[in-house]
Amino acid sequence: xxxxxxxxxxxxxxxxxxxxxxxxxxxxxxxxxxxxxxxxxxxxxxxxxxxxxxxxxxxxxxxxxxxxxxxxxxxxxxxxxxxxxxxxxxxxxxxxxxxxxxxxxxxxxxxxxxxxxxxxxxxxxxxxxxxxxxxxxxxxxxxxxxxxxxxxxxxxxxxxxxxxxxxxxxxxxxxxxxxxxxxxxxxxxxxxxxxxxxxxxxxxxxxxxxxxxxxxxxxxxxxxxxxxxxxxxxxxxxxxxxxxxxxxxxxxxxxxxxxxxxxxxxxxxxxxxxxxxxxxx
Amino acid sequence: xxxxxxxxxxxxxxxxxxxxxxxxxxxxxxxxxxxxxxxxxxxxxxxxxxxxxxxxxxxxxxxxxxxxxxxxxxxxxxxxxxxxxxxxxxxxxxxxxxxxxxxxxxxxxxxxxxxxxxxxxxxxxxxxxxxxxxxxxxxxxxxxxxxxxxxxxxxxxxxxxxxxxxxxxxxxxxxxxxx
Numbered sequence: 515x516x517x518x519x520x521x522x523x524x525x526x527x528x529x530x531x532x533x534x535x536x537x538x539x540x541x542x543x544x545x546x547x548x549x550x551x552x553x554x555x556x557x558x559x560x561x562x563x564x565x566x567x568x569x570x571x572x573x574x575x576x577x578x579x580x581x582x583x584x585x586x587x588x589x590x591x592x593x594x595x596x597x598x599x600x601x602x603x604x605x606x607x608x609x610x611x612x613x614x615x616x617x618x619x620x621x622x623x624x625x626x627x628x629x630x631x632x633x634x635x636x637x638x639x640x641x642x643x644x645x646x647x648x649x650x651x652x653x654x655x656x657x658x659x660x661x662x663x664x665x666x667x668x669x670x671x672x673x674x675x676x677x678x679x680x681x682x683x684x685x686x687x688x689x690x691x692x693x694x695x696x697x698x699x700x701x702x703x704x705x706x707x708x709x710x711x712x713x714x715x716x717x718x719x720x721x722x723x724x725x726x727x728x729x730x731x732x733x734x735x736x737x738x739x740x741x742x743x744x745x746x747x748x749x750x751x752x753x754x755x756x757x758x759x760x761x762x763x764x765x766x767x768x769x770x771x772x773x774x775x776x777x778x779x780x781x782x783x784x785x786x787x788x789x790x791x792x793x794x795x
Numbered sequence: 796x797x798x799x800x801x802x803x804x805x806x807x808x809x810x811x812x813x814x815x816x817x818x819x820x821x822x823x824x825x826x827x828x829x830x831x832x833x834x835x836x837x838x839x840x841x842x843x844x845x846x847x848x849x850x851x852x853x854x855x856x857x858x859x860x861x862x863x864x865x866x867x868x869x870x871x872x873x874x875x876x877x878x879x880x881x882x883x884x885x886x887x888x889x890x891x892x893x894x895x896x897x898x899x900x901x902x903x904x905x906x907x908x909x910x911x912x913x914x915x916x917x918x919x920x921x922x923x924x925x926x927x928x929x930x931x932x933x934x935x936x937x938x939x940x941x942x943x944x945x946x947x948x949x950x951x952x953x954x955x956x957x958x959x960x961x962x963x964x965x966x967x968x969x970x971x972x973x974x
Contacts, residue, residue: 565936
């Protein structure tokens with residue numbers, strides 16, 4: 515069976531690709547040599563010249579780096595896809611909550627020393643209010659009220675030094691409000707104590723003397739009131755010390771509002787201490 | 796499993812190193828094929844890069860048994876070239892440029908001479924019918940076998956051999972006319 519010229523040509527080309535010469539290939543097909551030889555020579559020219567075409571090394575390197583970028587992006591996408599969607603949503607939600615909480619904590623921390631009229635002062639008051647709301651016990655609330663009353667007293671001193679008498683009046687009212695919250699918190703402590711007593715089994719031994727139980731608010735009769743009174747007395751001493759010291763440093767013309775504030779704050783502390791004494795006595 | 800099969804299967808699984816190996820192995824051939832088909836360096840560079848980007852995007856769907864990897868890659872290149880010509884058809888023919896990058900340009904005078912020869916060959920290849928040009932580019936420019944060309948172009952081996960023969964006859968005539 516005679517081979518078609520297309521097949522013979524292809525056979526010779528394959529041999530040429532492997533390194534055989536045109537002459538060697540032609541020798542294999544003497545009958546087709548006349549037609550085959552010029553075709554193989556033409557093919558050889560095309561093969562030889564087209565093999566000289568090469569991409570520039572810069573372009574090749576650029577292409578490689580572009581593909582690497584695409585590949586990394588593809589791998590990162592695949593990695594993300596491996597995490598279940600609920601897991602990703604949960605992670606996003608938790609991250610959002612964390613960011614809000616951290617931002618809140620940051621603002622709260624930054625606002626601790628803020629003074630009235632400063633941008634972070636409302637955040638300071640809001641943080642205080644939140645702490646009061648979240649306080650677990652009546653005793654905790656009472657402690658916070660005392661702490662915040664003292665803060666306002668310190669702010670009164672700062673405002674007096676700046677000549678801001680308008681702020682002194684408002685702050686003094688806030689001292690009154692916070693101190694007024696102490697007896698209310700004390701009542702809550704009494705209720706808590708009553709509830710715990712109702713739920714608890716009868717004690718096997720008689721309760722020790724109140725003086726030995728100042729720290730034990732739930733068990734001792736009036737122990738919490740003694741503790742609160744002590745805290746109030748300490749706070750009164752610190753607040754008045756700051757205010758009196760500031761009064762000595764304040765110019766004569768700016769003293770009257772501060773003097774009035776000292777008078778009011780002193781009266782407030784004394785009134786609340788008296789209430790606690792009468793309530794626990 | 797052959798070495799190439801192993802590299803391809805690793806590339807399918809997302810192994811960047813394996814894909815880089817395939818890139819190195821086939822890049823020059825794809826470029827040469829695209830250059831022979833288009834004739835412009837800038838166009839050839841853009842299109843070659845597009846071929847590999849497409850290959851990277853689609854490699855997950857490649858199945859070894861249905862098509863040799865080189866044929867699969869050249870099928871992508873072929874489709875890119877067809878798309879390019881389709882778009883060019885609306886705006887005009889591609890102009891062949893003289894800015895050919897040669898494999899060896901160490902001797903400037905030889906390089907100039909070779910560039911002239913290459914341009915001549917490119918000019919002759921361009922004058923072939925599109926189907927002949929396709930086959931000649933893949934066979935002589937890239938070195939694919941008739942079976943691989945047939946699979947890349949979706950033609951049977953007999954047709955490819957016939958196109959190859961007719962293409963070479965046409966080239967021979969053009970070369971004879973040039974002397």
